[in-house]
Amino acid sequence: MPDGVRYYFGAEARLRRAVEDVAMSVFAGWSYEEIATPALDYFALFDRGMGHGEAQRAFRFTDTDGRLLALRPDVTSSVARASATLFATRPRPLRLCYAASVFRQRPRSHAEWRREWTQLGCELIGAAGAAADLETLLITVEVLEQLGLAGRFRITLNHVEIFNGLAAQLALDAAAREEMRQIIDTRNTDALDRFLAARTQSAQTNAAHHPLTRFTGQSDLIAAAR
Numbered sequence: 001m002p003d004g005v006r007y008y009f010g011a012e013a014r015l016r017r018a019v020e021d022v023a024m025s026v027f028a029g030w031s032y033e034e035i036a037t038p039a040l041d042y043f044a045l046f047d048r049g050m051g052h053g054e055a056q057r058a059f060r061f062t063d064t065d066g067r068l069l070a071l072r073p074d075v076t077s078s079v080a081r082a083s084a085t086l087f088a089t090r091p092r093p094l095r096l097c098y099a100a101s102v103f104r105q106r107p108r109s110h111a112e113w114r115r116e117w118t119q120l121g122c123e124l125i126g127a128a129g130a131a132a133d134l135e136t137l138l139i140t141v142e143v144l145e146q147l148g149l150a151g152r153f154r155i156t157l158n159h160v161e162i163f164n165g166l167a168a169q170l171a172l173d174a175a176a177r178e179e180m181r182q183i184i185d186t187r188n189t190d191a192l193d194r195f196l197a198a199r200t201q202s203a204q205t206n207a208a209h210h211p212l213t214r215f216t217g218q219s220d221l222i223a224a225a226r
Contacts, residue, residue, distance in 0.1 A: 004106060004115030016118070019147060020099045023120045026143045027097035030135070032122045035096045037078035039103075043070040049077025053178045057104045059115075071103040075119050083125045092126025156216075162225060170199055189214070 008016055024034065047055040050073065058073040072078065075098050083094050099120050106113035122139060124132055137155065144153045163184065167177045176199075183191045215225060 022146050027122045032095040032097040043068040073104045079123050094125040097122040
């Protein structure tokens, strides 16, 4: 068998199915409609939807007319296209959900890595503000509690504008932005120090950016981030 894929059998297969069923049941209870997206699509869709760096991890090949195709590395990109085309005239917000296999190449250095796994998700499209954020958080909590994990989980919130503001302040081009994003995602403090030292003259500026790889905590972290 190729690396990064495996069989599921018996109790393990039943558990996988049960997790999917619980999640999809909760989504349906919140009026989310299931959508099934193609496992095979044009690479350009994911390149635009995920960003070039992430999309490069897709399995790519060409069809007979020379167009570059990819096995689906993500579901959100396909859902976003459907909302803008197939469902363009539907009233907003749209509530769509899915349980689907996704395929990505992973570096061999990971302690445990997969080339295929199941992505469960729901997409709330055309709604904004605190009510929309709260809806998705409540759905997440309900799924985890119905799986018997009450009191044993933590939800992590991120905000991309913190990263965008720093990238703008440093006047990074697209390639450098992607490099910094990957460094921060992997919390590689040494690599971030080297990256910033090469682009800033002030040691004080470096020190101010340094905590980025360690910004993990609870509500008191917001003041530190500011």
